[in-house]
Amino acid sequence: MMNSPCPLDHIRIVLSHTSHPGNIGAAARAMKTMGLSALYLVDPKIFPDAEAQALASHATDILQQAHVCTELHQALDRTALVAAVTARPRDLSHKVFDARQGAQELVRAAQLQPVALLFGRESSGLTAAEVSKCQIIIHIPANPDYPSLNLASAVQVMAYELRMALLEQAMPATAAEACPLASFNELESLYAHLEELMITSGFLNPQQPKRLMPRIRRLFARARLEKEEVQILRGILAALGKRW
Amino acid sequence: MMNSPCPLDHIRIVLSHTSHPGNIGAAARAMKTMGLSALYLVDPKIFPDAEAQALASHATDILQQAHVCTELHQALDRTALVAAVTARPRDLSHKVFDARQGAQELVRAAQLQPVALLFGRESSGLTAAEVSKCQIIIHIPANPDYPSLNLASAVQVMAYELRMALLEQAMPATAAEACPLASFNELESLYAHLEELMITSGFLNPQQPKRLMPRIRRLFARARLEKEEVQILRGILAALGKRW
Numbered sequence: 001m002m003n004s005p006c007p008l009d010h011i012r013i014v015l016s017h018t019s020h021p022g023n024i025g026a027a028a029r030a031m032k033t034m035g036l037s038a039l040y041l042v043d044p045k046i047f048p049d050a051e052a053q054a055l056a057s058h059a060t061d062i063l064q065q066a067h068v069c070t071e072l073h074q075a076l077d078r079t080a081l082v083a084a085v086t087a088r089p090r091d092l093s094h095k096v097f098d099a100r101q102g103a104q105e106l107v108r109a110a111q112l113q114p115v116a117l118l119f120g121r122e123s124s125g126l127t128a129a130e131v132s133k134c135q136i137i138i139h140i141p142a143n144p145d146y147p148s149l150n151l152a153s154a155v156q157v158m159a160y161e162l163r164m165a166l167l168e169q170a171m172p173a174t175a176a177e178a179c180p181l182a183s184f185n186e187l188e189s190l191y192a193h194l195e196e197l198m199i200t201s202g203f204l205n206p207q208q209p210k211r212l213m214p215r216i217r218r219l220f221a222r223a224r225l226e227k228e229e230v231q232i233l234r235g236i237l238a239a240l241g242k243r244w
Numbered sequence: 245m246m247n248s249p250c251p252l253d254h255i256r257i258v259l260s261h262t263s264h265p266g267n268i269g270a271a272a273r274a275m276k277t278m279g280l281s282a283l284y285l286v287d288p289k290i291f292p293d294a295e296a297q298a299l300a301s302h303a304t305d306i307l308q309q310a311h312v313c314t315e316l317h318q319a320l321d322r323t324a325l326v327a328a329v330t331a332r333p334r335d336l337s338h339k340v341f342d343a344r345q346g347a348q349e350l351v352r353a354a355q356l357q358p359v360a361l362l363f364g365r366e367s368s369g370l371t372a373a374e375v376s377k378c379q380i381i382i383h384i385p386a387n388p389d390y391p392s393l394n395l396a397s398a399v400q401v402m403a404y405e406l407r408m409a410l411l412e413q414a415m416p417a418t419a420a421e422a423c424p425l426a427s428f429n430e431l432e433s434l435y436a437h438l439e440e441l442m443i444t445s446g447f448l449n450p451q452q453p454k455r456l457m458p459r460i461r462r463l464f465a466r467a468r469l470e471k472e473e474v475q476i477l478r479g480i481l482a483a484l485g486k487r488w
Contacts, residue, residue, distance in 0.1 A: 232456065240488070
């Protein structure tokens, strides 16, 4: 049997619009202590930076190999599962896991395909647009009076839970889970196709979109669509769309 | 029955001989995010300090109330259980728990009596003399090639596990699960509607149905559709079906 790669190598830590370079360095250290290595930075305010290097301690290799992107979708390219990390589950439109369950989901999916864990700005967290690109929300249980974990601390807790999930997961993926999941790109194409048909058929008024597309994203996010299922849905849309 | 205090109020975080005041502040913040408040500092190199204040963010109250001691035994006064936190369990003369099991032990004991969680120096960890004052050792699982968690990160992981141990006693259903689910009849009507359109549009050949409908049922079954979502999907099908 071929030696399969460690699932932790398939897990991307994506930091969106980080303000303080020290937090990037501290996050890299947190990752390395738990065996993670793939760091993606979306439009960081300051990077590279001496303070990031200092706080990374012996994890500067992770900073050197970090992928710096201008747009979130670049960091999520080809991922099969994207989880948004929030200190409080504001957005109830996604399935919410606590840190432990969420880490288990990610490690399971990462056995076969790349996955991503998305962290937002230090000040304001993730935007609704960013969360809409995710399939699940991971909530780190916290003190309701002060749930503001430092960014690197949140990365540390999740990295720890990912390692714990790996250690506990002697179980292989079940047969149902072994079907390859649709990629981020395939899902976005499906949503675009559906939205276009909803508009041309008059069901969706682009001037008054209400919450239709977010609700549909939420529904399919819960299902964790497989590649073949996206192909089937695209086929149905193509057939129904022939007369529009 | 008297309202009993929260076990977290009985758990002391004891930092021994901390070199960097920033780590003390970051540890205070980590504690507060998880609902801990009792900080004990044994002979800190620099305290109080502006950097500690800055990194504590909104947890400066914990710094103000911190107990500064010259000797470890003062910080452990009247505790019923003391746990030494190490990145690697060197000392096999104590019972070793991982972070999760150790937190459960501490929360259980803290229901009745004060307990302490002891963290050593940033550079060299706990001395043998310090470990000898503890009853158990708690090991945070880490990358064997680089197990050096930042001090505040180690406090964050343990504080998180203490909160999880507390929460595990009663887990309420999440709000997301509270939306009414579609009934069996609503689902069957949705599948019938979709199947009819798939046939009239030529996507599904009723003479050669293959496994299309079972796959679609499986997909939506995984999503656990809500009532409102079925209404949206029915609306889309009605709109797209107008020209067939």
